[in-house]
Amino acid sequence: MSGKRKVSGFVMISVLFVGLCFAAFPQLSQSSLVKASSILPDSNAEYADGTIVSTSSFLNVWYDWINVSDTQIINYALYTPTDYDYPVPIANLLGQHLHLADGSEVFVASALDGMEVYRDVNGDGIPQANFTSGESEILYFMYSNMSDGYNMAPIQKFTQNDTVHYQWSLTYENVYTYLQNATSHLGVAVRVKLDHFTLSYDFSVNGNVSNLKTNFDIGKTKDIQTFDAATQSYVNSTEFSFDGLSLSLLYATATYASKPYTTSVNGEPYNSTTTQDLAVEAEAAQVTVDGAKAYDFMFGGEYTLYTEEGSQTQAAQIETYQAKAEAAAIDSLPIKLYGPTVKGISFFTKQLNLTDLFGGSWPNVNTSYNASSLVYRICFPVWDGNQIVHDPVYVGYLGSATIPEFPAAAIAVGLLAATAAVLTTTKAQGWKAAKKTGQLLQGGF
Numbered sequence: 306m307s308g309k310r311k312v313s314g315f316v317m318i319s320v321l322f323v324g325l326c327f328a329a330f331p332q333l334s335q336s337s338l339v340k341a342s343s344i345l346p347d348s349n350a351e352y353a354d355g356t357i358v359s360t361s362s363f364l365n366v367w368y369d370w371i372n373v374s375d376t377q378i379i380n381y382a383l384y385t386p387t388d389y390d391y392p393v394p395i396a397n398l399l400g401q402h403l404h405l406a407d408g409s410e411v412f413v414a415s416a417l418d419g420m421e422v423y424r425d426v427n428g429d430g431i432p433q434a435n436f437t438s439g440e441s442e443i444l445y446f447m448y449s450n451m452s453d454g455y456n457m458a459p460i461q462k463f464t465q466n467d468t469v470h471y472q473w474s475l476t477y478e479n480v481y482t483y484l485q486n487a488t489s490h491l492g493v494a495v496r497v498k499l500d501h502f503t504l505s506y507d508f509s510v511n512g513n514v515s516n517l518k519t520n521f522d523i524g525k526t527k528d529i530q531t532f533d534a535a536t537q538s539y540v541n542s543t544e545f546s547f548d549g550l551s552l553s554l555l556y557a558t559a560t561y562a563s564k565p566y567t568t569s570v571n572g573e574p575y576n577s578t579t580t581q582d583l584a585v586e587a588e589a590a591q592v593t594v595d596g597a598k599a600y601d602f603m604f605g606g607e608y609t610l611y612t613e614e615g616s617q618t619q620a621a622q623i624e625t626y627q628a629k630a631e632a633a634a635i636d637s638l639p640i641k642l643y644g645p646t647v648k649g650i651s652f653f654t655k656q657l658n659l660t661d662l663f664g665g666s667w668p669n670v671n672t673s674y675n676a677s678s679l680v681y682r683i684c685f686p687v688w689d690g691n692q693i694v695h696d697p698v699y700v701g702y703l704g705s706a707t708i709p710e711f712p713a714a715a716i717a718v719g720l721l722a723a724t725a726a727v728l729t730t731t732k733a734q735g736w737k738a739a740k741k742t743g744q745l746l747q748g749g750f
């Protein structure tokens with residue numbers, strides 16, 4: 306690793322942390338369909354994908370956008386041109402803007418802010434962490450800030466059982482991750498690659514209920530290296546193992562509404578910034594605007610663990626387990642070590658001008674964990690470093706949803722088999738030479 310890259314890697318790690326959600330009251334816009342935005346080139350389209358080129362940074366934003374009556378979906382992901390020579394932070398934000406039945410508006414976003422490795426000592430499936438006292442089941446924070454390549458599968462629209470679906474995905478290949486000891490700030494203890502990290506989405510509307518299914522496919526760990534104090538370098542390790550360890554994904558949320566809103570977990574009022582409970586096992590969380598349900602986070606369900614990868618001659622061996630989720634108090638976050646900023650939001654500040662995106666008048670998005678009424682972890686109690694596939698769902702409650710007219714017979718589900726590639730890049734950087742990525746995507750689901 307060159308000196309330049311080593312320095313830049315630590316810079317990116319130090320930058321990685323940002324949050325959100327605050328009590329703000331935008332004025333209502335007059336129309337439920339969004340007008341043209343100066344941020345998104347095709348915001349008046351029913352759906353669109355593309356690049357938002359930054360004029361001040363090499364960090365470009367890939368966007369996916371759906372704009373149908375009463376609701377809009379925004380999905381942002383960070384990437385860079387292939388000739389960019391520095392590590393790329395992996396950042397992904399998913400937001401939904403809704404018009405509710407009483408005419409009020411709400412925007413809810415979830416930002417993936419990192420992964421954590423924990424040892425579930427008390428056997429409840431979720432990580433207990435208290436970085437004030439120093440007692441924690443969380444052993445490592447995993448920062449994933451560069452990968453060898455990216456594949457973006459653009460939005461495809463089709464009907465299934467008379468319901469219109471929009472699907473899209475993003476894959477990071479050979480994801481470089483850095484494990485930092487969770488209870489001390491001693492730098493990177495372990496470096497490891499994830500074979501891939503794929504985020505896939507399926508958005509549909511039934512009546513006045515929208516469903517946004519999010520699918521994670523987290524590749525198997527490989528190429529483990531540990532820090533050797535004697536040589537001050539990273540060396541291949543056969544001793545370090547993820548056996549017996551669990552994995553969680555840390556999310557912050559941002560919520561803005563035109564009327565006062567509240568957040569609840571398992572039906573009880575909840576706020577990550579004020580709760581005394583460090584970790585609450587969550588089956589569901591909900592955003593309520595002026596007493597009316599607006600948005601549900603549906604947690605739980607099963608996930609698939611690939612204990613043996615498949616090959617041309619042998620089927621993959623899989624096991625299924627119950628996924629857990631945890632509503633997390635701010636005190637269970639390492640803010641004292643890494644600062645109060647949710648990186649998964651702060652990278653997109655310029656692209657999150659809600660007034661520009663949705664009309665009306667909205668406040669600036671807050672990037673602090675201290676503004677996030679719901680911080681949550683999606684937890685995989687059995688991991689062992691293996692590949693995981695899981696798909697939690699976010700549900701929106703709309704005013705009077707109608708999907709644009711669509712000839713149901715025109716496009717079948719088989720559309721998913723179509724080959725589509727809008728953007729595929731391969732980067733050559735990191736501690737080993739990158740392998741070439743494919744130039745075409747086979748669907749993406």
Ligand SMILES: [Ca+2]
Pocket residue numbers: 424425426427428429430431432433442
């Ligand atoms: Ca536990």
